[in-house]
Amino acid sequence: MNTVTGIIIGRDGSTFQLRLTIKKQTMLLGQKGSVPDSVSRKHVRIDLDEDGKMLLTNLDLNNSTYVNGREVEVKRVCFTDVIELGPDHYPLSWEVINTMLPKVADISELRKIWDGYQSQMLNWQIKERRTNALRNITPVFMVVSSLVGILYGREHPWVLGTMIGIIVINFALFVISLFQASDVPKRNKKLRETAENNYKCPCCGCLFPLQSYERLLQMKRCPHCEALLKG
Ligand SMILES: [Zn+2]
Numbered sequence: 221m222n223t224v225t226g227i228i229i230g231r232d233g234s235t236f237q238l239r240l241t242i243k244k245q246t247m248l249l250g251q252k253g254s255v256p257d258s259v260s261r262k263h264v265r266i267d268l269d270e271d272g273k274m275l276l277t278n279l280d281l282n283n284s285t286y287v288n289g290r291e292v293e294v295k296r297v298c299f300t301d302v303i304e305l306g307p308d309h310y311p312l313s314w315e316v317i318n319t320m321l322p323k324v325a326d327i328s329e330l331r332k333i334w335d336g337y338q339s340q341m342l343n344w345q346i347k348e349r350r351t352n353a354l355r356n357i358t359p360v361f362m363v364v365s366s367l368v369g370i371l372y373g374r375e376h377p378w379v380l381g382t383m384i385g386i387i388v389i390n391f392a393l394f395v396i397s398l399f400q401a402s403d404v405p406k407r408n409k410k411l412r413e414t415a416e417n418n419y420k421c422p423c424c425g426c427l428f429p430l431q432s433y434e435r436l437l438q439m440k441r442c443p444h445c446e447a448l449l450k451g
Contacts, residue, residue: 227320228279229305229312230263231255238312240320249316258306266297266317270440272324272450274298323447325423327436331451334433337415341408348404351396354389361386423447 225242232239236255237248263283267275276297278285286304287295297303303312365382372378412430420427424445428436437451 225268225322227266227268227317228262228264229266229317230261230279231257231259233261238316240316242320245320247320249319256306256308256310258308259310260306263305264303264312266321268321268324268448270448270450272326272448274321276303323423323445324450325421325442325445325447326450327422327433328451329422330419330428330436331433333415333418334430334436337411337430340411344404344408348400351393351400355393357389358386361389421445421447 228241230239231237232248232255235248236253236257238250238255238259239261240247240249260280260283262279264285265277265279267277269275274297276285276287276292276295278293283305284291284307286292286309287297287301289302289304299314304310305312361382365379365386368376368378368382416427416430419430421442421444423442424447426442426444428439428442433451437449439449441448
């Protein structure tokens with residue numbers, strides 16, 4: 221387990237409030253005197269790993285910790301589990317723990333957006349290349365036409381046929397490039413904008429730069445809300 225955050229939870233010695241410590245940051249929660257002394261000062265630790273999974277550890281053999289009514293020493297926990305501390309079964313609310321836990325943003329949906337954007341751009345590029353490849357047929361027609369002219373004379377129907385072929389193909393290519401000149405930049409822009417507007421953090425809604433999904437995962441955290449990025 222690659223721990224990114226460990227929260228130590230216990231009772232504050234003087235105020236009898238719930239005390240949460242994460243790195244050097246400490247927080248006292250709840251009313252004074254609300255935590256019974258059967259909860260020790262360092263009672264449990266909750267570790268959060270990079271995948272957002274949580275591990276609860278009872279910190280002392282003299283402590284007792286319950287998850288869903290069962291006494292535990294070490295246990296994986298999730299937000300639906302009921303955690304109680306000490307023989308008085310002091311309930312530890314997730315609302316309280318969540319105030320200290322970093323958020324986890326599940327960005328797996330963004331993979332589809334990136335892959336969709338990439339493959340559409342690729343398809344269009346392939347189509348454009350095919351159109352360009354057609355242009356290379358013109359010289360082939362010219363050569364055939366000249367050869368036929370040399371071998372069979374200029375009046376041979378193939379000479380006229382290839383000339384007409386050249387004209388038709390060039391006219392078609394001209395129409396296609398005319399259409400592409402105005403439409404392709406608009407179409408590419410629209411596709412990019414749609415991808416960009418959906419490429420956002422599920423926690424805070426801020427937009428990520430449109431970069432590969434793998435690169436996004438390498439960022440590890442959302443630069444806006446610091447949520448851990450989970451793929
Ligand atoms: Zn965010």
